[in-house]
Structure formats: structure tokens, C-alpha cells
Amino acid sequence: MRPFSFQKPGSVEEAVAVVEPMGVAGQGGAFHAGGTTVIDLMKLHVLQPPSLTDLGGVLERGIEEGEDGTLRVGAGTTMAEAAEHPAFLRAPVLSEALWKAASAQLRNVATLGGNLLQRTRCPYFRDNVSACNKREPGSGCAAKDGINRLLAVLGTSESCIANYPGDWANALILFDAVLETRSGGGGREIAFGDLHVPPGEDPARETILGDDELITAIRLSVPEWASRSVYTKVRDRDSYAFALTSAAVALDLDGDTVREARLAIGGAATVPWRAREVEDWLAGRELTEDVAVEAGRRAFAGARGWGENDFKIPLGRDTVARGLMEAKAMTPRNSGDSQ
Amino acid sequence: MTGRIGAAVSRIDARKKVMGEARYAADFAVPNPLYAHLVTSTIGRGAITGIDESEARTVPGLREIFSHANPLGLEPDGMFSTGGHAQQGWEPFAGPDVRFYGETVAMVVADDILAAREAAKRLRVAYSAEAPAAVFGAEGLEPEELPDMALSSGDLDAAMEAAAERVEVEYDTAANTHNAMELFATTAVWSGKDLTLYVPSQWVEGFRAGVASELGIAPERVRIVSPYVGGGFGGKGSLYTFTPMVAAAARRLNRPVKLYVTREQGFTTASYRAETQQSVRLGARADGRFTGFEHKGRELSSRPDTYVVNGADKTARMYHADAVRTGVTCVHADRQTPGFMRAPAETPYYFALESAVDELARRLEMDPVELRRRNDIDAEPVNGVPYTSRSLMECYDMAGEAFGWRDYDPAVGSMRDGDWLVGWGCATAAYPTQMAPCAVRVHFDRTGRARVMVASHDLGTGAYTVIAQAAAEGLGLEVDRVEVELGDSRLPPGTIAGGSISTASNVSVIQIACERIMQRLGTTPERIDVAAVFDAFGQGAIEEYAEWAPRGSRPNARGGLYGAEVGIVGGPEEEYTAFAFGAEYAEVRINRWTREIRVPRLYGAFAAGRIMNEKTATSQYLGGMIWGLGHALQEKTEIDPRTGAVMNDNISEYIVPVNADVMDVRAMMVPEEDTLVNPAGIKGIGEIGIVGTAAAIANAVHHATGIRVRHVPIRVEDLIGTG
Amino acid sequence: MATDPRSAPPDLGISRRSLLKGTAASGASAFGAFQAGAQEAEAVPAGGPEVEVEITINGRPERFTLDARTTLLDLLRERLDLTGTKVGCNHGQCGACTVLVDGTRINSCLRLAATLDGAEVTTIEGLAEAGEMHPMQQAFIDNDGFQCGYCTPGQIMSAVGCVTEGHAGSEAEIREYMSGNLCRCGAYKGIVAAVVQARDETEARGAS
Incomplete structure (x- = not known):
């Protein structure tokens, strides 16, 4: 780990003010909340921030329930706390995407704000040696022809096929979330769907956040019918593994007919990936197994495999179909009597 | 009596383990240590053309950088399968050659752990790289058939011809890495000309001999301490290059040196289970009786070392077959030498x-x-x-x-x-x-306490416990009256903890020692009255040193105990x-x-x-x-x-x-x-x-x-x- | 959380220099030596800036002056000789380094000691009371919840956390919520049995 100066601001305002000043070419200071990504990558020297600004105690923590299913979630809320919050349990996809991620120890410290910004597990990004446009812009992408079994088939470019590894973002994106941020220039709101940027020509740029911009809260609106929702996560072992593919599904059903469907795909895409076209296609249809399979096909219509990860295309299709059928089979809990 | 042979007693070392008191290799506090950190190659084949130390040397507390440009003067001890004790047959710092990706190319030593890690990251190594042949299917692999290891009996082709049904197929297995939970580590402490090494080991005797040979000193100057091992699985059965490196660095710098090998580095600087490609032909008559069985394997190894596991030597012994044929080919590649797993x-x-x-x-x-x-x-x-x-x-x-x-x-x-x-x-x-020759010392005193000493190992296998049970049985004691010392090369030579040989060997030799003690005391385990027999014996304590060699051992195998010979026999003999x-x-x-x-x-x-x-x-x-x-x-x-x-x-x-x-x-x-x-x-x-x-x-x-x-x-x- | 340092959007219009000036006077209570001009001569400070923290470890408050890079794991093992906490990966992937911080189980390898000012840390060495084993420790012995013992301190600390978090309701739940602790010896069956055995007594005691 490169030496850094450690800053302990007393407030969000101070944090965004002090995060940057040691900035030197290509490496600004970093925020530190739970630290589960940033310390990991600093140990690998993938990140070498000259300063670390600790957000312990300054980030808003907790979930407030407003009217009509609106929730305001402090960015400092830990994954563990959120996974068990009644509001999240009422829309199981929000809870399931949390407790199926990482380990209990990591969830006890990782914050929701940080979790949204989790960095890719692409081995060529992490090894600090290989060509990687994300880590070293212009150096190329060793993953395209390499060991890419875990990497993306959706949203890739010739510059980068690194997948977004997180889970919860794929659930959050279903609920038209808005991020509240602070930076030295003041505050703003960002539609969560706009936060992540597919790699395109510039994979180093992963989000639209400024260097000194901090997510402070997340607002989302959870319809009551989202009690019929699942996070279907396919992985190499039954726990503590990144998704090969995943599907976040929420369904509003009238009998077997879809009033509204919401669908996002994880593990297989470069960014949290909402499949709006498939949602539109599903609306009004009777959700049969054939329809679920077709929905999966459509969700991966634009997918491109890179060799080892070709299987993620059929697997992703089947993950979507399974998620839809599992959501359909649910007996949604009555939102009124959840504990 | 409780806790004798067969009883489901709890591990006698359990309390130390659940209290966090069991000291594994990297847990021994040594005075004022320096910290070492490895630097590994980022090419798969080629040579080092230059090492730029300038940035690493800016790290405060950096003491020394060892590499082929500043070598440690180690002599290769020889690979395990050729009679040595090491996992690989060459020293990484002997020259600029890089034989696989992740090979140790340098070791930095610094005042503290942060500086060592940091300096290692800042060392710039330049290479001339060639395309490696590292996996099956690559161009440039060198197959070496090993006909001496092949078996043949009966007329296989005729037997296959006679089969009513047959299977002729290929199977592949992937490379695996041990990933014991304990990281590889070594701490070296010199006291004058005497060296103590704390290193996770399944073979303290072999490590002692190997380190001594690499350093060019007498084995009796070296002590290997490894009382608890955080998982072995074969991965700590032979000597890795970093252990003598740390010993030599400590000698050079005149300070204790402690090394953690990172999890990442453990994938390449230590051994692994290599990929195999196997072909099987198996035929049966309509009644199911096998006619012919042929099993051939191709296994990857490093360029210099021939290492195969040749499992067909075992599969051929499993079932009836009118005819059997096996074969094995070592396929040399640009990889680390594999090892036991x-x-x-x-x-x-x-x-x-x-x-x-x-x-x-x-x-x-x-x-x-x-x-x-x-x-x-x-x-x-x-x-x-x-x-x-x-x-x-x-x-x-x-x-x-x-x-x-x-x-x-x-x-x-x-x-x-x-x-x-x-x-x-x-x-x-x-x-x-399988079994191997081993020795033991059993100490027994008038208070009814016994101590069993053998340079054997408990990797989580329960060796401490079953050894205590064997001694308890042999001396007529409760198991909690028996103390066991393992994992120290100063103890009577034990076996390597590999090949599932430890318990059979240890218990066999403990039985001999205990029988002799009973004879000398003129009693039996069933009717011993401890105080009375010692009073009659005229001494407050008795000690017995015993050796044992299994059936099928070479003549004078017991002598080999004092030369770190492996001596494993068994299986098909x-x-x-x-x-x-x-x-x-x-x-x-x-x-x-x-x-x-x-x-x-x-x-x-x-x-x-x-x-x-x-x-x-x-x-x-x-x-x-x-x-x-x-x-x-x-x-x-x-x-x-x-x-x-x-x-x-x-x-x-x-x-x-x-x-x-x-x-x-x-x-x-x-x-x-x-x-x-x-x-x-x-x-x-x-x-x-x-x-x-x-x-x-x-x-x-x-x-x-x-x-x-x-x-x-x-x-x-x-x-x-x-x- | 890490924002990508390279992702500065042009539209925000914040320059690093202006921030530098703006914050030099802000009086942020930086622990680290704040050397505004240092980066001109040398990109990275050569040694690690130091921080001071007070941490209560196993009931004993202590002040430390530390290189800011020091993880809790390194502090425990390399400085305090509390080697019961094990190092298995250094990247939060194995759970061998699990300790309780303010009663919550965490991976000490990913936790900078600098962030723990005022915290209470319990390690395996602090779990027993007056030499008497915690029921979870006894349960691991009774159920042979380990073989080599290397992951065991982390397993036990994690098990205590698992119970106090309320995730030891069924064997399936225990398996899921203990999956952050790898055991290469494969003692999982005994581990689950141990958590079941010690669950009620652990609950009664509360964390640590």
C-alpha cells in the first residue's frame, strides 16, 4: 500500500472539501467508508490515492420510510443493516440482493453508497500488470482474449469487457432511484440509472461522479406490488461468490397476466443493466414459461460473448426466465403485516 | 480408563486452538525482526534484463534487495523425487532465467512489514519475454514418456477384442492449488552458527536437511520448528525456495527475518496439482467381468523437473482384469514444478x-x-x-x-x-x-505422566491426540496424562506427514517403546500400579527410544532415519x-x-x-x-x-x-x-x-x-x- | 467508498488547485500530516504519515501512534503479539482474521486501525473470561469444529457474531451466515453443530 495521508473530517462538507487536495496526476484522494473495495485495491496498488478521507461517522446511516413507498436511505447504511430492514424485506429483491452478496463480515462494514461503486473483479484490472484500459487508459484490454469466464457479455466495448460485480445495484435500478450527492461545488441529484457509464472508449470513467463527489443518500420508490420480487443469483458455489449471472425481477400480476414487470441483469453486464425493452414487451402478456424464455432471449439479444464467457448468454437467458417464473410462483407477503 | 485407542476423545490440542494460543509458524514472536517480501515474475518465460532498484530504495526502512544480481549463495538441494528435499530442482537466483510466471525474482528486506510490501511493489524488473508454453495444447511443450513407470500384464488388445462392451474415452482434470488457510511463511533466527526456522512443515526432518544443504552448513546447526500447521494437504511436504532464502538473508543481515508469502504468491512459488489428460480403455464381458483395462496419463510439469503422480499404478490394482496396461508421460511446460496434493x-x-x-x-x-x-x-x-x-x-x-x-x-x-x-x-x-521408518522417545515417570516425542506433525489430522492415545494404551494411562511433542527437528526423527503414513508408523513405533517400558518395569498396561513399579525399578522415571521400519523397507532402512530419508513403502508391494x-x-x-x-x-x-x-x-x-x-x-x-x-x-x-x-x-x-x-x-x-x-x-x-x-x-x- | 479518481466530469468545473486552496484553511481535523506543498517535489510521501488512535483491545484501552496504512490485523499480530487472529488472504476473502469491533464481526485485514479511534475490539484472546472458555469455544471442541485450527479463531469470533446478529436460527441459516469463513479442512459440519450447541448461551451473554 502506498503511503497516504489520512483525513478524518467531521462532516460531509469537510469530507468533500479535503478529499482532493493531495491530488496528483491521475490519482486523486479517495473516500473511505467501509473500505472493503478501496483498501483491497490499495493493497494491490491498483489504487494509490495520496490521501484517504475517512467517512466514518459522517455519512447518513439508516432508512427512513416516507409515504407511498418512498424510502430515503443513508449512504452510510451498511449492507447488513439494510438487508434486514422491514422496508427492504417488503420488496424481497432489495434484501435478497444484499444478503446474497459478499459475506456477513463484509456486509457489516460495507456501506450502500460504497457498494454501488464497487469495482470490477476483472483479473486483468486487478493484477496491475496486464494491459487494461480501465486501469491504464490506452494500454489495451487483455481480457478480451483471455481468462474472461466471469466477465461481461452486455454493454462491452472493444476497450473493456469488465463486468460490474455488485448485486444490490441491480435491485436498486428497478425502483427509479435518485442519488443525492455532495461535492465541493454543492449538492445535486442523479438518477441512479445514469450513475454508471458503460465502458465505450473510456473504461477508466465508470461513473458520472466528480472526483470529490460523494453519494450521501439514495431515494427510491417501492410499489406495494414489489412484494412479488426476487433476486436470482447464479454462482459457482452456494454462498460468498460473485454472480455468474443474476436477475432482479419485480412483477405486478393480474392473475397470470403481467401488469408491469421490472427486470435487471447482473453479473453479465458492464454496468447495472435494466432491461426496459423486455419490461415493455412483458407488459400485458400472460406469463407462461414460453413467455419467460422469450423474455430471457430478448434480454440478451444484444449480448456478445468473448470466448470463455460465451455461456453467460444462454445462462443469462435462463436466469431471467427462472427469475420471472420464481417471482410468478411467489406468494407475496402482505405489506401490512411484515415485521 | 478413557481415551485409549479407538475412543472418540476430543483433540488434546483443542483448547490451545480455540483459545488462539496455538502458535503457527508466523505466530512466533522473535526479537526485532526484519520483514521480507517476495517479488515474482510477470512473464512466463524469458530472462531478467535489468532490475531498477531506485524507486524501491526510496522506501524508508529498506534494508536489502536480493536477486540474481545480489544472490544469496544458495546451492540447490535437489528435488524431492530425486532424493533431495526441495519441491523444485533449481535456485531462482542462480541466474536471470525466468521459467514460469510468478517465479521469485527478488526478495526485499525492510525494517517493517509495510516497508517490505511497499518496496517490493516499487521494484522494477525488466525482462526479455518469450511466448510460454504453459498449458496443454500450447506449442512448444516437451513430452517425456516414462516407460519405467508403466505396467503391463496379459494381452490387452486381445482382451479388449474379447469384450462385449467397451469404453474408450478421455478424461481431463484441472490444475488445483492447495490454498491451505495458513499462508506460507518463514521466520529465521540465527544464534551464532545455529539457525532456527519457524516454517509450516509436513516434514521437519527433510526441511532441516534441505536447508542445511542449501546453506552449506551442518544439519545439526539447523532447527525446524513447526508445532502447528495451518493445513498441509501435501503443500508443505517439500522445501520451497523462499525458506532457505529467508535463512540466508537473516544470516547476511545479522537480524531475524520474517516472511509472509502472500496468498497470490502461494499459487506460484509453492506447488500445486497439475492438469492431467487421461485415456481409459475398459472392456467387459456381458456378465460384467472386465477383460482389459488400459489407463494412460499425461501430466504437466516444469521444464527442468520430471514430476508425475502416475495414478494408473494404483487404478490398475482395483478390479479384476484379464489384461492391464498403463503408461505415463511427463509433459514439460513453462510452469512451476507441481507437487503433492x-x-x-x-x-x-x-x-x-x-x-x-x-x-x-x-x-x-x-x-x-x-x-x-x-x-x-x-x-x-x-x-x-x-x-x-x-x-x-x-x-x-x-x-x-x-x-x-x-x-x-x-x-x-x-x-x-x-x-x-x-x-x-x-x-x-x-x-x-503406506508407512515409513520412524523413531520415538517415550518418557514416563512416577507421577504417572508420560511424554511422547517424535518429529512428526499434526496438520489437523489429530496426530497429537492419536499419539497420546497410543501411549495411554501402551502404558495403561488416562490419555490426559500423556503429553506429546511434535513438529520440531530436535525430536527423534519421524516420518514425512504425507501419503497418509503418520498414524500407522507412529503407533507402530510407540507400541514398541511402550512394550519395552512395560518389560523393563516388569508390568503390563492392564495391571500397572505406577508408584509401586517405579519404586521397585529404583528410578523416578524411565525413557525408551525405539525405532521401527515397516515390512518391505530396504535393508538398514532405520539408518536412513538419520539422513532424512523418506523411506515410504506400502500400497502395491x-x-x-x-x-x-x-x-x-x-x-x-x-x-x-x-x-x-x-x-x-x-x-x-x-x-x-x-x-x-x-x-x-x-x-x-x-x-x-x-x-x-x-x-x-x-x-x-x-x-x-x-x-x-x-x-x-x-x-x-x-x-x-x-x-x-x-x-x-x-x-x-x-x-x-x-x-x-x-x-x-x-x-x-x-x-x-x-x-x-x-x-x-x-x-x-x-x-x-x-x-x-x-x-x-x-x-x-x-x-x-x-x- | 472509492469514487473513481479518473472520472472527473468536465461539467463540474472543479479544479484540484482551487480545492487545494479552499481546503487549506478549512481546518479539517486531518489525522495525517497535511503537507500541501509536498506533492510538487515528490508524488507520494516517502514514509507513511502517522496517526494517533486510542483503541480498546480486549478490554484494555491503549493509545497507538501508527503508520496510517496499518491494518487492524497487522496491529494485532505484528505489534501486539495477539497472533490468535490469523492472516489467510489479506483481502477479505477468507474470514481467518475475523474479530469483533464494537460487538460486530468484521475482517480485520481490510480495516485500517486509523479508523478505529474509540472503538472496542475483541479478539479470540479476549473471548474467554478469567481463563474460562466461552461456550462457543467449548462447543467447537465438543463438535470437532476444526482440524488444523488455523481458521478457528476467525470461525469462533464469526460464530459469536452470527448468533448475536440473530442468524443462527436454523442449520441452513447458520451455513449461509458462516460462509464468510473458509475452512479448508472442511470442518463445516462440526462448525454448524457447535453454533447450534452454543447458541443459547451465547445469546444470553451478548457479543463479547
């Missing part, structure tokens, strides 16, 4: 054998257990040498009864449960019973064939959509002679079976063919079983008395649990899906459509 030979080769038997059962439309029953034997088929004991079918019967195999419907897909495809499979587990046997049954559930494979039930029954401790033995079996689960479905060291780099060199993407993966796993014990195998009647149990598991699971996957996967690990992509 839990059931090194059996794990990959029994996957092939036991899958092939299942495939043949399908062709014969015969129950796979019945097929094995029809080929059960009393003597191995190559030379006709009889087994000391063989309870294979008893294992099938016991585990099959518990599993409910009588309800097995062989039709593929017949057990579907809603969205889950369910399948059952079974396979034979076997492991050669000239006069006897000694194996432990088991049978494993697996149930798999595969989601019909997404095809993840889960194993809700895995049952094994094992017969391994006398069981010293039911509690620790059960854990050993279960641990082996869970390793088998990982081998079958998860574990794969992923090599980038372009560079030879391990791309999942961490314990997140190198998938091993987690708690959630382990559901109803059971280990049962078939009673077995074997008076021929060794005086203690003990067969090893540490490795057998993993053998056959992968085949049982693969066979169950076939039963569930109709898809025959002939490689491991079997993963989602093997079962998912590509359309």
Missing part, C-alpha cells in the same frame, strides 16, 4: 477410472455397484499379489444402505423434483496403505498389496433453468483397519469428501495460455467449498481387522476421502441430466445449452 495420484486418476466404470455399467445396463461387485478381487491383477485386507463391497453395502441406493432408478432424469433435476451416483474410494477402501454415494440437484450443481447428500463408508479415534477420523473423512466436492465442481487454477499467469490467484475466484455448500455429508466406518499390514493394524485415512468423490458426483450429474462430463471441475457451462 491430497491423494496426488488417486484424485485425478480415480475420477477417470470410476467414471469409466459407470459408463461401462450404462452400456451393460447393469447396476454400477453390481458391476464393481462382479470385479471384486482378493489379489491385485497385475502381478497377482494378495491384498492384506479389502472390504470394498462392505463399504458399498453400508453406505448404500444409509443412502437408500435400493431405490435407485437408473433411467436418466427419472428423479426430477419440480425445477430440480436429481441424480445419484457412486464411486470407489481407495488409497494405498512385492509381497503384499495394501489399500484402504471406501465407497461414496452422491446426490446432486441441478436447477433445470440455470444448471448450478448442488450436492445435498454425500455419503461415504470407509474401511481402513483399526481406527484410533472415531471423532478425529470422522473429521478426516469428511474433510476429504468436501475436498472431493471442490475437486468435482469448483476448483480450477486458471492459467492464461498467453502468459502462463494464474488469473484467479486469490481465494475468492479460486473457488473452494464454503459452509453453505456442505449439507448432509456423512462418513461411516466399516470395521476391519488387518493383522498383516503393520503391527498396529492401521491404514491411513487422511487422503482416501477425496478419492472417487468427483466420479460419484460426475456419475450423478449424468444420471440427472444425461450429460457425461469427462472433466473436472464440472461447472454450469458444461450443462448449459449454447443456443
Whole structure:
């Protein structure tokens, strides 16, 4: 780990003010909340921030329930706390995407704000040696022809096929979330769907956040019918593994007919990936197994495999179909009597 | 009396372990240590052209940088299989050559751990790189056939011709990395000319000899301390290059030096289980009786070293066959030299054998257990040498009864449960019973306390406990009156903790020592009155030093004890064939959509002679079976063919079983008395649990899906459509 | 959380220099030596800036002056000789380094000691009371919840956390919520049995 100066601001305002000043070419200071990504990558020297600004105690923590299913979630809320919050349990996809991620120890410290910004597990990004446009812009992408079994088939470019590894973002994106941020220039709101940027020509740029911009809260609106929702996560072992593919599904059903469907795909895409076209296609249809399979096909219509990860295309299709059928089979809990 | 042989006593070292008091190699506090950190190559083949130390030298506290440009003066001790004690046959700092990706190219030493890590990261090594041939299929591999290791009996071609049904198929197994939870580490402390090394070791005797030879000093100047080992699995059985490096650096810098090898570096600077490609031909008459069996393997190794596990030497002994032929080829590649890993030979080769038997059962439309029953034997088929004991079918019967195999419907897909495809499979587990010469000192005093001293090792195997039980039995004591000292090269020479040999060897020699003590005291364990016999003896304490060499050892094998000879015998020998046997049954559930494979039930029954401790033995079996689960479905060291780099060199993407993966796993014990195998009647149990598991699971996957996967690990992509 | 340092959007219009000036006077209570001009001469400070923290470890408050890079794991093992906490990966992937911080189980390898000012840390050495084993420790012995013992301190600390978090309701739940602790020996069955055995007594005691 490169030496850094450690800053302990007393407030969000101070944090965004002090995060940057040691900035030197290509490496600004970093925020530190739970630290589960940033310390990991600093140990690998993938990140070498000259300063670390600790957000312990300054980030808003907790979930407030407003009217009509609106929730305001402090960015400092830990994954563990959120996974068990009644509001999240009422829309199981929000809870399931949390407790199926990482380990209990990591969830006890990782914050929701940080979790949204989790960095890719692409081995060529992490090894600090290989060509990687994300880590070293212009150096190329060793993953395209390499060991890419875990990497993306959706949203890739010739510059980068690194997948977004997180889970919860794929659930959050279903609920038209808005991020509240602070930076030295003041505050703003960002539609969560706009936060992540597919790699395109510039994979180093992963989000639209400024260097000194901090997510402070997340607002989302959870319809009551989202009690019929699942996070279907396919992985190499039954726990503590990144998704090969995943599907976040929420369904509003009238009998077997879809009033509204919401669908996002994880593990297989470069960014949290909402499949709006498939949602539109599903609306009004009777959700049969054939329809679920077709929905999966459509969700991966634009997918491109890179060799080892070709299987993620059929697997992703089947993950979507399974998620839809599992959501359909649910007996949604009555939102009124959840504990 | 409690705690004697066979009793399910808790580990005598358990309290230290649960209290955090057990000191593993990196836990020993030494005065004022320097910290070392390795730097490993980032090319897969070529040479170092320059090392730019300037940036590393800006790190405050940096003491020294060792590399081929500033070597440590070490002489290669020689690879294990050529009579040395090291895992590989060359010294990394002997020259600028790079033989594989991740090879140690430098070691920095600094005042503290942060500075050492930082300086290592800042060292700039320049290379001239060539394209490596690191995996099967690459151009530039060098196959070396090893005809001396091949077996042949009968006319194989005629036997295959005579078969009513035959299977002729290829099986592949992936590279695996031990990933014991304990990181590799070494701490070196010199006191004048005497060196103490704290290093996780399955062979303190061998490490002492190897380090002494590499440093050019007398072995008696070296002490290896390794009282607790955080998992071995074969990965700590031979000497790695970093240990003598740390010793030499400590000598050069005149300070204790402590090294942690990172998890990533452990994938390349230590050993691993190499990939295999195997071909199997197995034929049977209509009644199921095997006519011919041919098993050939190709195994990857490094360029300089010839290392193979040659599992066909074992698979050839399992069943009846009119004719047998085996062969093995070492395929030299730009890789680290592989090494022992839990059931090194059996794990990959029994996957092939036991899958092939299942495939043949399908062709014969015969129950796979019945097929094995029809080929059960009393003597191995190559030379006709009889087994000391063989309870294979008893294992099938016991585990099959518990599993409910009588309800097995062989039709593929017949057990579907809603969205889950369910399948059952079974396979034979076997492991050669091996032993080696060893010595022991037993101290016994008038207060009724005994101390057993042997340079053996407890890797979690329960060695401390079963040794105490053996001494308690031999001296007529409660087990809590026995103290055991292990893992120190100052103790009487013990065996390497490999090949599941420790318990059989240790107990055999402890029996001798205890018998002699009883004779000298003029009593027996059954009627000993401790105070009275010592009063009559005229001394307050007695000590006995004993040696033992197993049947089949070379003449004067006991002398080899004092030269760090391995001396392992057993398995298929000239006069006897000694194996432990088991049978494993697996149930798999595969989601019909997404095809993840889960194993809700895995049952094994094992017969391994006398069981010293039911509690620790059960854990050993279960641990082996869970390793088998990982081998079958998860574990794969992923090599980038372009560079030879391990791309999942961490314990997140190198998938091993987690708690959630382990559901109803059971280990049962078939009673077995074997008076021929060794005086203690003990067969090893540490490795057998993993053998056959992968085949049982693969066979169950076939039963569930109709898809025959002939490689491991079997993963989602093997079962998912590509359309 | 790490924002990508390279992702500065042009539209925000914040320059690093202006921030530098703006914050030099802000009086942020930086622990680290704040050397505004240092980066001109040398990109990275050569040694690690130091921080001061007070941490209560196993009931004993202590002040430390530390290189800011020091993880809790390194502090425990390399400075305090509390080697019961094990190092298995250094990247939060194995759970061997699990300790309780303010009663919550965490991976000490990913936790900078600098962030723990005022915290209470319990390690395996602090779990027993007056030499008497915690019921979870006894339960691991009774159920042979380990073989080599290396992951065991982390397993036990994690098990205590698992119970106090309320995730030891069923064997399936225990398996899931103990999956952050790898055991290469495969002692999982005994571990689950141990958590079941010690659950009620552990609950009664509360964390640590």
C-alpha cells in the first residue's frame, strides 16, 4: 500500500472539501467508508490515492420510510443493516440482493453508497500488470482474449469487457432511484440509472461522479406490488461468490397476466443493466414459461460473448426466465403485516 | 480408563486452538525482526534484463534487495523425487532465467512489514519475454514418456477384442492449488552458527536437511520448528525456495527475518496439482467381468523437473482384469514444478477410472455397484499379489444402505423434483496403505505422566491426540496424562506427514517403546500400579527410544532415519498389496433453468483397519469428501495460455467449498481387522476421502441430466445449452 | 467508498488547485500530516504519515501512534503479539482474521486501525473470561469444529457474531451466515453443530 495521508473530517462538507487536495496526476484522494473495495485495491496498488478521507461517522446511516413507498436511505447504511430492514424485506429483491452478496463480515462494514461503486473483479484490472484500459487508459484490454469466464457479455466495448460485480445495484435500478450527492461545488441529484457509464472508449470513467463527489443518500420508490420480487443469483458455489449471472425481477400480476414487470441483469453486464425493452414487451402478456424464455432471449439479444464467457448468454437467458417464473410462483407477503 | 485407542476423545490440542494460543509458524514472536517480501515474475518465460532498484530504495526502512544480481549463495538441494528435499530442482537466483510466471525474482528486506510490501511493489524488473508454453495444447511443450513407470500384464488388445462392451474415452482434470488457510511463511533466527526456522512443515526432518544443504552448513546447526500447521494437504511436504532464502538473508543481515508469502504468491512459488489428460480403455464381458483395462496419463510439469503422480499404478490394482496396461508421460511446460496434493495420484486418476466404470455399467445396463461387485478381487491383477485386507463391497453395502441406493432408478432424469433435476451416483474410494521408518522417545515417570516425542506433525489430522492415545494404551494411562511433542527437528526423527503414513508408523513405533517400558518395569498396561513399579525399578522415571521400519523397507532402512530419508513403502508391494477402501454415494440437484450443481447428500463408508479415534477420523473423512466436492465442481487454477499467469490467484475466484455448500455429508466406518499390514493394524485415512468423490458426483450429474462430463471441475457451462 | 479518481466530469468545473486552496484553511481535523506543498517535489510521501488512535483491545484501552496504512490485523499480530487472529488472504476473502469491533464481526485485514479511534475490539484472546472458555469455544471442541485450527479463531469470533446478529436460527441459516469463513479442512459440519450447541448461551451473554 502506498503511503497516504489520512483525513478524518467531521462532516460531509469537510469530507468533500479535503478529499482532493493531495491530488496528483491521475490519482486523486479517495473516500473511505467501509473500505472493503478501496483498501483491497490499495493493497494491490491498483489504487494509490495520496490521501484517504475517512467517512466514518459522517455519512447518513439508516432508512427512513416516507409515504407511498418512498424510502430515503443513508449512504452510510451498511449492507447488513439494510438487508434486514422491514422496508427492504417488503420488496424481497432489495434484501435478497444484499444478503446474497459478499459475506456477513463484509456486509457489516460495507456501506450502500460504497457498494454501488464497487469495482470490477476483472483479473486483468486487478493484477496491475496486464494491459487494461480501465486501469491504464490506452494500454489495451487483455481480457478480451483471455481468462474472461466471469466477465461481461452486455454493454462491452472493444476497450473493456469488465463486468460490474455488485448485486444490490441491480435491485436498486428497478425502483427509479435518485442519488443525492455532495461535492465541493454543492449538492445535486442523479438518477441512479445514469450513475454508471458503460465502458465505450473510456473504461477508466465508470461513473458520472466528480472526483470529490460523494453519494450521501439514495431515494427510491417501492410499489406495494414489489412484494412479488426476487433476486436470482447464479454462482459457482452456494454462498460468498460473485454472480455468474443474476436477475432482479419485480412483477405486478393480474392473475397470470403481467401488469408491469421490472427486470435487471447482473453479473453479465458492464454496468447495472435494466432491461426496459423486455419490461415493455412483458407488459400485458400472460406469463407462461414460453413467455419467460422469450423474455430471457430478448434480454440478451444484444449480448456478445468473448470466448470463455460465451455461456453467460444462454445462462443469462435462463436466469431471467427462472427469475420471472420464481417471482410468478411467489406468494407475496402482505405489506401490512411484515415485521 | 478413557481415551485409549479407538475412543472418540476430543483433540488434546483443542483448547490451545480455540483459545488462539496455538502458535503457527508466523505466530512466533522473535526479537526485532526484519520483514521480507517476495517479488515474482510477470512473464512466463524469458530472462531478467535489468532490475531498477531506485524507486524501491526510496522506501524508508529498506534494508536489502536480493536477486540474481545480489544472490544469496544458495546451492540447490535437489528435488524431492530425486532424493533431495526441495519441491523444485533449481535456485531462482542462480541466474536471470525466468521459467514460469510468478517465479521469485527478488526478495526485499525492510525494517517493517509495510516497508517490505511497499518496496517490493516499487521494484522494477525488466525482462526479455518469450511466448510460454504453459498449458496443454500450447506449442512448444516437451513430452517425456516414462516407460519405467508403466505396467503391463496379459494381452490387452486381445482382451479388449474379447469384450462385449467397451469404453474408450478421455478424461481431463484441472490444475488445483492447495490454498491451505495458513499462508506460507518463514521466520529465521540465527544464534551464532545455529539457525532456527519457524516454517509450516509436513516434514521437519527433510526441511532441516534441505536447508542445511542449501546453506552449506551442518544439519545439526539447523532447527525446524513447526508445532502447528495451518493445513498441509501435501503443500508443505517439500522445501520451497523462499525458506532457505529467508535463512540466508537473516544470516547476511545479522537480524531475524520474517516472511509472509502472500496468498497470490502461494499459487506460484509453492506447488500445486497439475492438469492431467487421461485415456481409459475398459472392456467387459456381458456378465460384467472386465477383460482389459488400459489407463494412460499425461501430466504437466516444469521444464527442468520430471514430476508425475502416475495414478494408473494404483487404478490398475482395483478390479479384476484379464489384461492391464498403463503408461505415463511427463509433459514439460513453462510452469512451476507441481507437487503433492491430497491423494496426488488417486484424485485425478480415480475420477477417470470410476467414471469409466459407470459408463461401462450404462452400456451393460447393469447396476454400477453390481458391476464393481462382479470385479471384486482378493489379489491385485497385475502381478497377482494378495491384498492384506479389502472390504470394498462392505463399504458399498453400508453406505448404500444409509443412502437408500435400493431405490435407485437408473433411467436418466427419472428423479426430477419440480425445477430440480436429481441424480445419484457412486464411486470407489481407495488409497494405498503406506508407512515409513520412524523413531520415538517415550518418557514416563512416577507421577504417572508420560511424554511422547517424535518429529512428526499434526496438520489437523489429530496426530497429537492419536499419539497420546497410543501411549495411554501402551502404558495403561488416562490419555490426559500423556503429553506429546511434535513438529520440531530436535525430536527423534519421524516420518514425512504425507501419503497418509503418520498414524500407522507412529503407533507402530510407540507400541514398541511402550512394550519395552512395560518389560523393563516388569508390568503390563492392564495391571500397572505406577508408584509401586517405579519404586521397585529404583528410578523416578524411565525413557525408551525405539525405532521401527515397516515390512518391505530396504535393508538398514532405520539408518536412513538419520539422513532424512523418506523411506515410504506400502500400497502395491512385492509381497503384499495394501489399500484402504471406501465407497461414496452422491446426490446432486441441478436447477433445470440455470444448471448450478448442488450436492445435498454425500455419503461415504470407509474401511481402513483399526481406527484410533472415531471423532478425529470422522473429521478426516469428511474433510476429504468436501475436498472431493471442490475437486468435482469448483476448483480450477486458471492459467492464461498467453502468459502462463494464474488469473484467479486469490481465494475468492479460486473457488473452494464454503459452509453453505456442505449439507448432509456423512462418513461411516466399516470395521476391519488387518493383522498383516503393520503391527498396529492401521491404514491411513487422511487422503482416501477425496478419492472417487468427483466420479460419484460426475456419475450423478449424468444420471440427472444425461450429460457425461469427462472433466473436472464440472461447472454450469458444461450443462448449459449454447443456443 | 472509492469514487473513481479518473472520472472527473468536465461539467463540474472543479479544479484540484482551487480545492487545494479552499481546503487549506478549512481546518479539517486531518489525522495525517497535511503537507500541501509536498506533492510538487515528490508524488507520494516517502514514509507513511502517522496517526494517533486510542483503541480498546480486549478490554484494555491503549493509545497507538501508527503508520496510517496499518491494518487492524497487522496491529494485532505484528505489534501486539495477539497472533490468535490469523492472516489467510489479506483481502477479505477468507474470514481467518475475523474479530469483533464494537460487538460486530468484521475482517480485520481490510480495516485500517486509523479508523478505529474509540472503538472496542475483541479478539479470540479476549473471548474467554478469567481463563474460562466461552461456550462457543467449548462447543467447537465438543463438535470437532476444526482440524488444523488455523481458521478457528476467525470461525469462533464469526460464530459469536452470527448468533448475536440473530442468524443462527436454523442449520441452513447458520451455513449461509458462516460462509464468510473458509475452512479448508472442511470442518463445516462440526462448525454448524457447535453454533447450534452454543447458541443459547451465547445469546444470553451478548457479543463479547
